[in-house]
Amino acid sequence: MRMSGLHGLGVSNGVSRSLPAQRFHRGWNMSRMNTQYLLPPIIKCMYGHMVCITCRSKFTCCAICWGPMSGDRNLSREKLAEVVRFPCRYAFSGCQMRMLYTDKPDHEDLCEFHPYPCPCPSSSCRWQGRLEAMVPHLQDEHKFITELEEEETRIVVEKIELGDAQDWVRMQFCFGFHFLLVLTKQGESNGRDQLFAIVILIGTRKQAEHFTYHVKLVGHRRRLTWDATPSPIQEGIDTAILNKNCFAINLSTARLFAENGNLTVHVTLQCCLLHPCDY
Incomplete structure (x- = not known):
């Protein structure tokens, strides 16, 4: 039996798992422009719709029901988020790590799958790409x-x-x-x-x-x-x-x-x- 109230965070029978980012986004995020997981602090509107702190700063009303934002936090959902292991934001590039939300910032700063800027010195090159694309870029664009x-x-x-x-x-x-x-x-x-x-x-x-x-x-x-x-x-x-x-x-x-x-x-x-x- 699925535990009541846990399905939105991807927790079933006491075992944590991660949902695909798109499914999580549809159920939990305020803005369709925000494809990141909803992580604490989680803010509520007057009718209980949830929004991340980043999206909260962009809206004066709820993007779902257009009701006023209460500023209150959904503490129960934040508590559940503490036991879920979330995927890295660079999972689309190949990272398979799963971690607690408190560990995500440190991991993502050093994640080998994040896009890299061009390392060529004294260059105005604005290229960014994955690690395996860097050598071809240098060979083609910096001859x-x-x-x-x-x-x-x-x-x-x-x-x-x-x-x-x-x-x-x-x-x-x-x-x-x-x-x-x-x-x-x-x-x-x-x-x-x-x-x-x-x-x-x-x-x-x-x-x-x-x-x-x-x-x-x-x-x-x-x-x-x-x-x-x-x-x-x-x-x-x-x-x-x-x-x-x-x-x-x-x-x-x-x-x-x-x-x-x-x-x-x-x-x-x-x-x-x-x-x-x-x-």
Whole structure:
């Protein structure tokens, strides 16, 4: 027997399950424009119709009966929502996670199925898409990016003294994955320019943990190295710099390794797994 009052939340015989978003939307949402699940706080109109807090801010009357909004909350339905596991908002893209509504914001911020912006630096590109569509996008729309199939590469930064903000980009394919190598020169407020070297895996955070990269500068009787884990594509270039998850030197240090004003940056990618494509 179905428990009375629970069918709207997809709870039957004490076992929680999730309804398809469209069915839930028809029975619970105020606006046909809102395809999200009705989550606490749940507001009622004077006649008991329910609305989420987001839709409540858009309406002065009930969109179902046109009656006045009471501002009261449906506490019984909110209580039921505490035991239901809801799907991720990116389920349409392939995410199969189910979670309590209190865990949804944190999960969806990091969900690998959410649409990603174009990672190309210094670009006005407004593309957004799924992870598997990112490499074809970069290959088709950003043809200036050099693409290599090797574990080691070097980028020559010509005339490091000239110009303000500049970017140098490579895409490397190895170990079954694509990596984005970015050198970016940025001006600081104190007048001291800095050079950052960032490696981004076009993959998930979990996949990035299986790789390391090695940055090396070589000068006359000098050597400077840096080892780190690639940033996942979720973070992007700005976040990697902000979190100091990248190689960074100021211009005065870069001069010590430059030859005729040109700086050569060596980058090597390494895999921590014997069979990286199998996990």
